[in-house]
Amino acid sequence: MRVSQLFFQTLKEVPKEAQIESHRLLYRAGMIQKLASGVYNYLPLVLRSIRKLEDIIREELNKRGCQEVLMPSVQPAELWQESGRWSYYGPELLRLKDRKGGDFCLGPTHEEVITDMVRRNLRSYKQLPYNLYQFQSKFRDEVRPRFGLMRGREFIMKDGYSFDVSEEKAKESYKKMYEAYNAIFRRSGLKFKPVDAATGAIGGDMSHEFQVLADAGEDTILSCSKCDYAANLEKATSVYKENELDFSAVPPMKDVATPDQKSVEEVAAFLGKTTEEIMKSMIYMVDEEPVLILVRGDKEINEAKVQAFCKGNAVELASDSVIEEISSAEHGFIGPVGLKKQIKILADYSVTTMPSLTAGANKVGFHTENVVIKRDFTPDAISDFVITTAGERCPHCDGVLEECRGIEVGQVFYLGTKYSSKMKCEFIDESGASVPAVMGCYGIGVGRTVQAAIEQNHDEFGIIWPMAIAPYEAIVLPLQMNKEEVKNAAFDFYEKLNMAGVETVIDDRDERAGFKFNDADLVGYPVQVIFGAKSLEKGIVEVKIRKTNEKQEVKIDEAIDFIVNFKKEELKQK
């Protein structure tokens, strides 16, 4: 490809919406254009990177027995009503009507469609397993799209779904995909980490996210300094367990006046205690059921853990009117002892680490001191309900948890029969019974991964593509377009490099050297081959490796081999 013919334009100034470097670089290098909020045109350069990533994904999946399909982006409402998500997916689901008034949506994901597709074909256990995937544009009407391809409304995603005869087999499929994902991201040249993840609205009970490590990432990850434990903030746990303390010396409960002292900090300061000595009590609504959550005052409640523990769909703080029905006090004075109406009580492990705590008295303006768990009240469960923070101990070894930021580029879920039973995706098993297939689902944000690669690999001059997903692998730069011998030598080399299997462009624009250098650095071709009049006389070209920004002189007739070898080295799995 001749750069003069390439559909792109590099920019010095970018739209102000671009807040992070990878987004700015996508604009500056002429790779994307915004069409609407969170909706982008993909220009030739990024599309090539995207296609390369897709090819890597395809190869790793096909190798493992997966089959590619393509499902529509417009989906009928009936399927979503069948799974129950039509009503509870919310405004993120873009709904449409056709001319006859029929309800449709733009697919934000394809569980319903694939489940329907498979059930039409599935009869016998002998057919399974199936593992089907596609590359398709998804649409999620995000509240706040941002960061370019990283959180767009329309985005390219590879989504895959496995169907197995049993839980055991499904977990094997899950494991296989987990390994495939590791291979995919390793081959793409990214620094990443698989982490334990919460399952959220998709459901299921086992999940890992693949996080590309980058400071601009939207997700917080906690990982162990010693072992390979790593988890999404929502899922992360620390070493805390239930403590068995001796309460015999604790005096009986006593109410103390705490007028207008509502927050943990206020109560602690008022009573001359530390926040660790206060019990934080919050009433949440898990779907329709009120639940009292208790954590030590210095901790924060992790709603995702509450949701997972209760197996609920939605968790939110209870309204004042609900609180009124349950306690005689308003929020700020709620506690586990003396509730007007008994509700489920869930205590975090941290509550058991102190011999006694001060809790709300369920009387406005009063707290109760010396509240002892299991003596003065009995929780329905004691488990982990708090947000784990950096500095806490690893749950698996004696290491310490460290915090870093990540961009979620892939996620694997074990789904079980959540969709297959609701949608009757069943088969006849060996005993002749009709049973639902056991499912898993597996996503990779393709555009997001490409942008994550930029976020992780750039410098002050521009993008530094990993060889495996670079739009082109090399660029030839004839510096004096007005000198025939330079031009001819460069074109000749460009042809040969392409023949040798290196994807190469030539910057044949009549521009000054500096302009071409800067553009080449910005776009981030891994290799630059520089043809200058002076070195050409000596039969030499300069080869610049973008990764290190080092230039070296190479004899022209050795340069092809040199670059072919460099490429080979770069593509070796590290």
Added chain:
RNA sequence: CGGGGUGUAGCGCAGGCCGGUUAGCGCAUCGGUUUUGGGAACCGAGGGUCGGAGGUUCGAAUCCUCUCACCCCGACCA
């Protein structure tokens, strides 16, 4: 959804409070001359329904009303 902000040439912006002939600047584009190893200089040119609708006025980019779009922080989501 709450708070804040912005729409003026392809991109980045000025002008607006205080209404007044041809609406400016930088980048980009086109032509010319000189340049040519790290985003060249000079001369010249093209490009705008000032987001849209309505209103006030002799006169509106500027003031008023409505509307649309977009951005930032938060909440939400995975």
